Amino acid sequence: MSTLFFHNVRIIDPASNRDAPGTLTVCDGIITELDAASAPEGAQSIDGQGAVLAPGLVDMRADLGEPGFEYREDVETGARAAVAGGVTTLAVLPNTMPVIDDPALVQHLKERGNDTGMITIHPYGALTKGCEGKETAELGLLQEVGAVAFTDGTRAIADTKQLRNLLSYARFMDGLIVQHPEDPSLARNACATSGPLATRLGLPQVPAAAEAILIARDVRIVEMTGGRLHFAHVSTAEGLELIRKAKAKGLSITCDTAPPYFLLTEETIGDFRTYAKLSPPLRNPADRDAVLAALSDGTIDAIASDHAPADADDKRLPFAQARAGGIGLVTLLSATLASGLDLLSALRLITSAPAKVLRIDAGTLAIGSKADLCLFDPEQHWVVESGKLPGRAQNTPFDGETMPGKVLRTFRHGLEVYRAGTAL
Amino acid sequence: MPDSSPPLRHLLGIEGLNAGQILPILDLAESYALLSRSRSAPRDALRGRTLINLFFEDSTRTRTSFELAGKRLGADVINMTVATSSVNKGETLLDTAATLNAMRCDLLVVRHAQSGAPALLAQKVEASVINAGDGMHEHPTQALLDALTIRRHLGTLSGLTVAICGDIGHSRVARSNIHLLSALGSTIRLVGPPTLLPGAMAGLGNGNVTIHHTMEEALNGADVVMSLRLQKERMGAGLVPSAREYFRFFGLNRKRLALAKPNALVMHPGPMNRGVEIASNVADSPQSVISEQVEMGVAVRMAVLDRLARGRRPS
Numbered sequence: 061m062s063t064l065f066f067h068n069v070r071i072i073d074p075a076s077n078r079d080a081p082g083t084l085t086v087c088d089g090i091i092t093e094l095d096a097a098s099a100p101e102g103a104q105s106i107d108g109q110g111a112v113l114a115p116g117l118v119d120m121r122a123d124l125g126e127p128g129f130e131y132r133e134d135v136e137t138g139a140r141a142a143v144a145g146g147v148t149t150l151a152v153l154p155n156t157m158p159v160i161d162d163p164a165l166v167q168h169l170k171e172r173g174n175d176t177g178m179i180t181i182h183p184y185g186a187l188t189k190g191c192e193g194k195e196t197a198e199l200g201l202l203q204e205v206g207a208v209a210f211t212d213g214t215r216a217i218a219d220t221k222q223l224r225n226l227l228s229y230a231r232f233m234d235g236l237i238v239q240h241p242e243d244p245s246l247a248r249n250a251c252a253t254s255g256p257l258a259t260r261l262g263l264p265q266v267p268a269a270a271e272a273i274l275i276a277r278d279v280r281i282v283e284m285t286g287g288r289l290h291f292a293h294v295s296t297a298e299g300l301e302l303i304r305k306a307k308a309k310g311l312s313i314t315c316d317t318a319p320p321y322f323l324l325t326e327e328t329i330g331d332f333r334t335y336a337k338l339s340p341p342l343r344n345p346a347d348r349d350a351v352l353a354a355l356s357d358g359t360i361d362a363i364a365s366d367h368a369p370a371d372a373d374d375k376r377l378p379f380a381q382a383r384a385g386g387i388g389l390v391t392l393l394s395a396t397l398a399s400g401l402d403l404l405s406a407l408r409l410i411t412s413a414p415a416k417v418l419r420i421d422a423g424t425l426a427i428g429s430k431a432d433l434c435l436f437d438p439e440q441h442w443v444v445e446s447g448k449l450p451g452r453a454q455n456t457p458f459d460g461e462t463m464p465g466k467v468l469r470t471f472r473h474g475l476e477v478y479r480a481g482t483a484l
Numbered sequence: 485m486p487d488s489s490p491p492l493r494h495l496l497g498i499e500g501l502n503a504g505q506i507l508p509i510l511d512l513a514e515s516y517a518l519l520s521r522s523r524s525a526p527r528d529a530l531r532g533r534t535l536i537n538l539f540f541e542d543s544t545r546t547r548t549s550f551e552l553a554g555k556r557l558g559a560d561v562i563n564m565t566v567a568t569s570s571v572n573k574g575e576t577l578l579d580t581a582a583t584l585n586a587m588r589c590d591l592l593v594v595r596h597a598q599s600g601a602p603a604l605l606a607q608k609v610e611a612s613v614i615n616a617g618d619g620m621h622e623h624p625t626q627a628l629l630d631a632l633t634i635r636r637h638l639g640t641l642s643g644l645t646v647a648i649c650g651d652i653g654h655s656r657v658a659r660s661n662i663h664l665l666s667a668l669g670s671t672i673r674l675v676g677p678p679t680l681l682p683g684a685m686a687g688l689g690n691g692n693v694t695i696h697h698t699m700e701e702a703l704n705g706a707d708v709v710m711s712l713r714l715q716k717e718r719m720g721a722g723l724v725p726s727a728r729e730y731f732r733f734f735g736l737n738r739k740r741l742a743l744a745k746p747n748a749l750v751m752h753p754g755p756m757n758r759g760v761e762i763a764s765n766v767a768d769s770p771q772s773v774i775s776e777q778v779e780m781g782v783a784v785r786m787a788v789l790d791r792l793a794r795g796r797r798p799s
Contacts, residue, residue: 194722195719195720195722195725196722196723196724196725197725198725198726198728198729199725199729200725200729200732200733201725201728201729201732204732221722222722225679225721225722225723226722228677228678228679229677229678229679229723229724229725231678231697232677232678232697232698232733233733285678
């Protein structure tokens, strides 16, 4: 029996709205007690030195490259990046090769996560076979073996009737559908948001309204079908306003955003920096401010890393030809803290809130739950340096930025899986 | 076989019929079932009458059933199928009606892929029209034969709980059954994936219908379980992912059947997709009355032809 006793820590547990100093006891990987006066006999005592002890982060949107794109990232390297960022639970996208549209692949990915000993993987099941947007995938069978929700990942469901069928069909299993909210025909071949910057640089453009156009359509279909829909990485004021109104109507609609959309603007593209080529593309300052406001007012339910690893060769290309996406696991906590939200609210968006959207048992310090923990110093800053980050992929849009919040130690199921400055 | 119910001019659907119109047909069919078994059907009942089977859709069993029913009652039976009709030459449905009218047939059995086609023909021909299935609308004789089969086993339809499983939305069988079962006092549970079970179906059947999306919920304590055929094109249309997923969640297997009453009847309008909507060991189990449904089909169609012919002057 192994026992850990955390003391001299500021315990923040958004699930219970707790933000107070205290102690936390872990026995055999399970949280057994909060605020015990003293360590149980034989316990390993861990002095937090005043740092924050929070639930291990829950990232509801990451691409780990496996299977098929291991040259970009694989489960092992992705896990190392995750735990360095305090992330212990990940929902991973199905846009792999082969696509995660078969129950055996869902099981395989879950096992791969467990095999690392560092992370728990909740695979998304593909919404359509091969993520091709044509035939409905076997949603029920995928869910049975652990698919946490269904999405075609980086591809929107373009066909209106098909989305209607998918939302209807998934109702019998109360399945969640996750949509990439960007009208595909408007976005085809585009790589930057329409506006002066993209015009000056001569880049193929997609109007920011492409997001609102799809969201408006999808909200209406949710209204028709009664399905559950989640919009990923929402990035525009107009899109968020539509979601705000849909939520006010009581529809089962949730959304997340990713750090680049509340910390960066299209100006980051600068002189064709392909690390800033994202999907959806970076927006203008007004949209960025709207995303920040939506984080504060609760319109946005969660923050996801949107971890999209790319090999150097994927990015060493003319901007329009480079692979879209940036890594985000290692910067998830820091970027969220940089939003300016109070600690409790910020942590909620990357712990209990995504867990609630996905209906998974994670992101909480409740007694009886698995001891997935993140110990971090919110006051310590660090510089994001591409090339020196944990994990295989280095394509961070935050390259060179100084960020708050240094992860000191990460635990999964009571076992230490990361310690700053130490290879475990 | 006297009965006092008013004569029927056509049988275009079950909707709108009441128990007083349905029960005499079932009673007459009951007696025809017995007579058929004893090979002693009254071959003069439709003597001198002409019955045309006008099938715009492929159907072996329904067409054969009507043909047998007509012949057992002494009618002259003509089969017209799309492949041999003028429709392929560009003739409209109303042209066909005019042609058939000129032929002075008495009974016209129509199957058509479009809902409402038999009703359109009925407006234009002198013959009595029997709907043998029109699109997704109705299949009245199937519902009558189902009712007869149930009544023979359970004695009544009043107070029963009937679960209808599968592709309800596209099913004319389901619609006719909902109308008939509710008219005779049954409670109906519809179950299927939401893509195949529109919520509006709950509005049929005078408030006796409930919608379910799990077989376990729908079959619990049911007296009768009707499984419907899943057309393969439903998968192509994105309504169902695959046959194996459909069977996993909506297939009628032994475990699910065990949730129904111990002697619950298992029914299927045929043809069955074994391993898709129904497991073989259920289809062939002692609780299955699927073969009997086919037998009752002939008896019910004899009764329908007889009743409609009675309402007509002799040719």
